[in-house]
Amino acid sequence: MIRVAVLGATGYAARELIALLLRHPEVQITALTTRQEDQPHLGDVHPTLRGRLDMQLQNLTTAEVAHSADCIFCCLPHAASAAVVSELLAADCRVVDFSADYRLNDADVYSQWYGVTHPDADRLGKVPYGLPELYREQLQGARLVANPGCYPTAAILALAPLLKSGAISPEGIVIDAKSGVSGAGRSAKAHLHFPEANENLLPYGVGTHRHTPEIDQVLSNYAGVTTDVVFTPHLVPMDRGELITAYANPGATNSGNDGLQTEELLAILRQHYADEQFIRVIEGIPGTKSVAGTNYCDITVRRVRGKVIVISAIDNLIKGASGAAVQNFNLMYGFEESAGL
Amino acid sequence: MIRVAVLGATGYAARELIALLLRHPEVQITALTTRQEDQPHLGDVHPTLRGRLDMQLQNLTTAEVAHSADCIFCCLPHAASAAVVSELLAADCRVVDFSADYRLNDADVYSQWYGVTHPDADRLGKVPYGLPELYREQLQGARLVANPGCYPTAAILALAPLLKSGAISPEGIVIDAKSGVSGAGRSAKAHLHFPEANENLLPYGVGTHRHTPEIDQVLSNYAGVTTDVVFTPHLVPMDRGELITAYANPGATNSGNDGLQTEELLAILRQHYADEQFIRVIEGIPGTKSVAGTNYCDITVRRVRGKVIVISAIDNLIKGASGAAVQNFNLMYGFEESAGL
Amino acid sequence: MIRVAVLGATGYAARELIALLLRHPEVQITALTTRQEDQPHLGDVHPTLRGRLDMQLQNLTTAEVAHSADCIFCCLPHAASAAVVSELLAADCRVVDFSADYRLNDADVYSQWYGVTHPDADRLGKVPYGLPELYREQLQGARLVANPGCYPTAAILALAPLLKSGAISPEGIVIDAKSGVSGAGRSAKAHLHFPEANENLLPYGVGTHRHTPEIDQVLSNYAGVTTDVVFTPHLVPMDRGELITAYANPGATNSGNDGLQTEELLAILRQHYADEQFIRVIEGIPGTKSVAGTNYCDITVRRVRGKVIVISAIDNLIKGASGAAVQNFNLMYGFEESAGL
Amino acid sequence: MIRVAVLGATGYAARELIALLLRHPEVQITALTTRQEDQPHLGDVHPTLRGRLDMQLQNLTTAEVAHSADCIFCCLPHAASAAVVSELLAADCRVVDFSADYRLNDADVYSQWYGVTHPDADRLGKVPYGLPELYREQLQGARLVANPGCYPTAAILALAPLLKSGAISPEGIVIDAKSGVSGAGRSAKAHLHFPEANENLLPYGVGTHRHTPEIDQVLSNYAGVTTDVVFTPHLVPMDRGELITAYANPGATNSGNDGLQTEELLAILRQHYADEQFIRVIEGIPGTKSVAGTNYCDITVRRVRGKVIVISAIDNLIKGASGAAVQNFNLMYGFEESAGL
The missing domain is CATH 3.30.360.10 (Dihydrodipicolinate Reductase; domain 2)
Structure with missing residues (x-):
């Protein structure tokens, strides 16, 4: 069983992701995070998931996240994401990043369209783009995947x-x-x-x-x-x-x-x-x-x-976000590509 | 021609009201107000009305409103409304009030359900309830009408x-x-x-x-x-x-x-x-x-x-708000009850 | 593996049912029927299921259905359903009936509300009503279940x-x-x-x-x-x-x-x-x-x-039809009640 | 007052057209037709118009229509429309045609796209296209107008x-x-x-x-x-x-x-x-x-x-059909172009 965490678990893509992960035979969800100060229960944040997972969303440090999980699904906003991802990789976690931070190869193009300096520019161009139908070989065994835009x-x-x-x-x-x-x-x-x-x-x-x-x-x-x-x-x-x-x-x-x-x-x-x-x-x-x-x-x-x-x-929300993420996760770990899907 | 103003013109009921008033043969809209600091053009606030009335929403004092119009359609929130309405009546304007402020006869019931002390409690019980099908006689010639809830x-x-x-x-x-x-x-x-x-x-x-x-x-x-x-x-x-x-x-x-x-x-x-x-x-x-x-x-x-x-x-938005208001307005001034409707 | 058939597979409840059955670990879908003369492919009838099951809908006789499957999910209209169900039971199949035919205990009440004489009136009152939360014991091991209305x-x-x-x-x-x-x-x-x-x-x-x-x-x-x-x-x-x-x-x-x-x-x-x-x-x-x-x-x-x-x-379509049917099926066969759900 | 008839009054464009005509100061609706055998009341066909016009839809011959109205709004299907329109013009009616029959100038192009031979091909190329913003001069005083597609x-x-x-x-x-x-x-x-x-x-x-x-x-x-x-x-x-x-x-x-x-x-x-x-x-x-x-x-x-x-x-339904038709009607008769709109 792979221990997984979802960072920024309040959004719609995260909701769909959690629903898919709950069905995945090789996954145990060990942490969900939010930047909201109260630590709401998953069932209150996503009423459709009520009764499926008895877990609160927490405000965890990156170190706490890295300690609690093997693979992190990172649903944070752009720029915020890369800052966390680089720490998670350093702590030996694997990451599927939902943000745009590792999709573009060129830091200047990133700055031009996203209006900020890239916080982890050295890694650009080395992260596989999570479209298995085009880049399956690069995704197999990867430690970081840039999940594509919808x-x-x-x-x-x-x-x-x-x-x-x-x-x-x-x-x-x-x-x-x-x-x-x-x-x-x-x-x-x-x-x-x-x-x-x-x-x-x-x-x-x-x-x-x-x-x-x-x-x-x-x-x-x-x-x-x-x-x-x-x-x-x-x-x-x-x-x-x-x-x-x-x-x-x-x-x-x-x-x-x-x-x-x-x-x-x-x-x-x-x-x-x-x-x-x-x-x-x-x-x-x-x-x-x-x-x-x-x-x-x-x-x-x-x-x-x-x-x-x-x-x-x-x-x-699925092939355009959470489903692709699970497909990439399966390739990273060598599971059947359709597991959980 | 009756000069009319709409206070709090940014909401949906106000939008429908303005559309009806623009078709009313006896009405000239002379002022629209908002508490927003910028003074947006009507066409930007309600794009569907673009090109139908070339007027900005303004931040007017009650005195300015009273000066500019004979009859005021007041679409302000409860409590805020009664404070303004009593001044408008004192300035000899007529008013159709969209808020709940003059609908209930009992100030205690009002406080209990609306959570505030009524700012113009003496008038309660003396304002006709704007449902023409039940209270037409009281509405004819009225100076203030409590427009009903939807x-x-x-x-x-x-x-x-x-x-x-x-x-x-x-x-x-x-x-x-x-x-x-x-x-x-x-x-x-x-x-x-x-x-x-x-x-x-x-x-x-x-x-x-x-x-x-x-x-x-x-x-x-x-x-x-x-x-x-x-x-x-x-x-x-x-x-x-x-x-x-x-x-x-x-x-x-x-x-x-x-x-x-x-x-x-x-x-x-x-x-x-x-x-x-x-x-x-x-x-x-x-x-x-x-x-x-x-x-x-x-x-x-x-x-x-x-x-x-x-x-x-x-x-x-019509029979439950703006249409009723126009029907009441017609009764107040003796126009054909369906004018503008 | 239980071999199952779905009779009248063109409707929405049948579509949801097939989707659930495809995920059920103990089920093999062996036949889908329709009364339409052409024998359309499942993926053309329900495009959302395209690629999930390569099977045509067929016009099968009741005997053919009984031969091909152990348990039949019957999504036929009322009256038509009971006629088929009684034959299927005689052929030793088990049945989950989506119609209203076995829900009412009294043939006169049935006639009054459904406008037809019940084709299998002797069985009325002996068929468990498929609401597990109320009648679980009766449903365990049952050979025929009346799936409730939504x-x-x-x-x-x-x-x-x-x-x-x-x-x-x-x-x-x-x-x-x-x-x-x-x-x-x-x-x-x-x-x-x-x-x-x-x-x-x-x-x-x-x-x-x-x-x-x-x-x-x-x-x-x-x-x-x-x-x-x-x-x-x-x-x-x-x-x-x-x-x-x-x-x-x-x-x-x-x-x-x-x-x-x-x-x-x-x-x-x-x-x-x-x-x-x-x-x-x-x-x-x-x-x-x-x-x-x-x-x-x-x-x-x-x-x-x-x-x-x-x-x-x-x-x-789920708890009100297909999900209840799968829950009932699980009780009939002694599977985990949530299997496939 | 111009007496107008609406042929094929059961559709959505006809419903919107009737609503507009009822507000038009120069129009009297004198006939509504349908090919349905029963002659339903307008309020039953279009519940939103209930109480606004007390009139039945009728099965009228073209001669009866021509007798009852000066201007005909023809909402019949293509090919069926041209057959009727040519008779109405011969009977000295004016016509706004909602169908595609008089929009194309070339009978061969018409046949190719509509799959039928044009029933009134001689008139093609001589009928103004009802887009006032491009062809206002040709529409003024016209006896037949081809109302454009949406x-x-x-x-x-x-x-x-x-x-x-x-x-x-x-x-x-x-x-x-x-x-x-x-x-x-x-x-x-x-x-x-x-x-x-x-x-x-x-x-x-x-x-x-x-x-x-x-x-x-x-x-x-x-x-x-x-x-x-x-x-x-x-x-x-x-x-x-x-x-x-x-x-x-x-x-x-x-x-x-x-x-x-x-x-x-x-x-x-x-x-x-x-x-x-x-x-x-x-x-x-x-x-x-x-x-x-x-x-x-x-x-x-x-x-x-x-x-x-x-x-x-x-x-x-309005600028793309009924509103354009009223705008064209106004140009045909020299009324203010926005009358009824």
Whole structure:
């Protein structure tokens, strides 16, 4: 049994993570932390977990956390996370980091998009990116994993195989993304107040969303090209689920002038993901409801006029956060990749 | 043209009120106030009203308000409201008060339920209650009107005629109420955060909701009885609309041992509201969607086993707040009762 | 491994059931049936299950079903179900019946509420009612179980202990129930069309809902009294979750004139359910979201004025259908009661 | 007073239209039709209109309609509509046609996308397209107007000024569109059943939606270019509201190599719509809720990396259907353009 702790256990991704860990045959949860001064019971913080784990959230020092657990799931805000993670690694813990701190390879790009100096810049570029479908070998046995952002997960899984195969061009990629409101976190904010967010479809972060450089970096590195994606997220009046509709130009290596057609594009995806248990390449159209509550990513592709349209759907809290974390944890420890999922 | 001001113009009821007033042929809006320090433009506070009225919200003194307008719609919190209202009346303004301050007749009951000493207790018991269908004569020409609570509006319109006619007993009345989330106001709160309130049906204020004494007082005074209602509101994952399902015992004056049946009960309601343009007594079942965006109250009644079930539906922001206010305003000034509605 | 079949596998309860069975360590799904002529793949009928079970739904005869499985989960409509169930029992299968066919003890009551003559009337009164918290002993080793209705589950779990203890009176019980739309089934109907049901709170089946006699029978038998409940369900614009707000008069055996107060009432519930892993008696207020996706029933009770208010919440598709079925299955076969849940 | 009839009065657009017409000072509704055999009362078909107009829907011949009204709002399905419209025009009625029948100029394109031969092909190309902000002069005094599709309205209003000014290129335009479910009509369908559509974000009609040629034709004709838009609509779990996020390449006539930036692009829109009362060009981000229930179209534009992103929002049932129809009606008869709106 691996003793695990969850740092910053009050959020939605942490709630889903705890629910998954409670079902995992090789895991014992030994600590949950919060920075709130009172030390609330898990069942009061997450009523849906009432009766499943009799444990209080505590204000623990990093040393106390390191003492109590072998593997730490760190759900702290960016910058705060890296400061803790480096200490945990020094204390010989393993870590799955939910923040963006170890996703970008370049400290300057990090500073530019996150507005702070990186607290552990030396480690950047050496931490595997927690997308098993792309980087499984690097994740096996890893001591620290950078758990991906939700939008990058959906976008990269959709686009990476087509980009690498040359079926789409790296230039002019548009990613129109839609997410349920849980993706915006648990803090009550004016625009997320029910009567504001309900019955509202609202673009946000147009041209400024922090997942942009993450998508560019991973797509570019994986496919050996340089992308410059235009990424526009939208808030959808639903709890969970995320869908991206990506528009790309046909790639240079395409057969003939017109590029690949729908069937050929589907074949590339099917072949790429043939052995992946959590990727479902489908002929129909993905919708968020078909993946809600699961670790699946549904993907399809269409050739429409001069564009290739790739559509993918995930549950932002599971495949986009906690499920991916458990999948990475399993790879780190050599467990069955689907354990707990 | 009557010059009107809206005090506390940032909330949802104020937004709906302004939309109605902009359509009213006899009204000119001359001032909107807020206690926020910046003086935001109406279109920024309520984007749906953008382009309809080019006016900033201001921080005005009561004297400035009194100078700028003939009639004041006061959407301030309880206690704060009465303090301002008494000054406005002294300055010869007329007032429609949205707060609970002038609804209850007894200052002690007010203190008990609202937790503060009433700032204008001498006036209690002399202010007409703004339910035109019950108190039209008192409202005609009034200088101050206590605009009713949303739940009391739906509950009283449903129960008052049956109670007055003796068709139901004053003892043991249960009012199970359901409301859209806009009824909880515009301030972002943890339990009203979209991912919390969405897909959730949640009772609240069980046994403690402040509309309880208001319902008891009005029902009792109107019907000449003493009620002791049990009132349980529930939050429903929708924007607007309010429905009450009331359960009463058949009344003593009922014909025969078993009391009146559905058809006789419907006849009482139909007769009572025969001349009311905003009350629709229906044979079918009211739902909130049929009244959303309107000033209507839909009502039906059924005899089921030993109980009389009365169901009514309103739009909490219109018939339950702003629409009633405009209806009252029309009675105060002698305009057509439906003007602007 | 028990070989199981699901008859009528296209509905929502069947979908949830299959998801639970796929996680059950002692179960192998061997057949899924439908009366649709084409034999669709499970993943096309329930896209969320795509990739989890590679099986087509088939049109099987009862004999074929009996041949392929040891235990049958029968999700057929009432009347159709009993006809099949009696054959399955004759073929030595065990059955969990989701329909209402074996819930009522009296064939006349059945005919009156369901409008048909019971096809297997001799068996009525001999089939255990599948509420483990009340009838565990009868369910252990049973060959046929009548899986309860969703509303009866929530209502009976809330009221039965209080009724049996004499804390509430059997007379004048009102059950105001609220359900997400999945409770109305999967067939597209005009009033369940999204733009009709969304943003709508709608009472239905007022005084006529078929769960009324089921609630009366079970409450009366269990507590040794005679109830005559008034039951009013409401459709709530959300997927899943069911909450009942029940109003009862204090019982005759109550201490003093005024009856038991909140703390004493809570103590009765806590004691009654002390050993039950799926019942959470809480001091706070149950909401549907806290039980969604789980087999839990959250319950609380309040004394308010002259009434006792009992509130309970379940997931209508799990504790109100498929989860209860798996719990019953576990009792029938002597597995751990929470297996698969 | 103009006598008006509404043909096919059971749908959502017709419901909104009737509500608007009831407020119009120059209109008298003289007939409502349906092809349903019973002749239901308007209040039963559209409960929200109960009490506002005491009229039955009737099965009228075209001659009867022509006799009863001066102007006909025709809400019939495509092909069925043109057959009736040509008769109504022959009988000297004026017509606002909600169908797609007179929107496309080319009978072959119509056949290709709508799958039928056009019943009144000679009139194609001579009917003004009912977008007053682009074609006001042609609409003034018109006898027949082709009321635009909802998606084309939002898309064309956003893109046309930028395209005409050369700020964006006609090549490679992507229109990612999102709509509330009322846009799919009132017929209950499996994928629009509440438990299917709720909590679901679902692309549909990818590459095949019939609004594609309509958008291309109007954009191309208005701007004197040739577009080949890629149009992808998505179903959003909300009642009403439509938002398009359009991605275009900077145009050839742009200043410098990099093209116009956000401020310059906004200036083009502001100047173009300076005199338009129903277009609100905003610096912030449009959301559907800000336009719900109104005839407004909110638009903004951003330069992001290599793309120009244009975002617009309308209420699909009002500016996207009934409101536009009333605006067109006002132009046909010379009334104030905002009458009834």
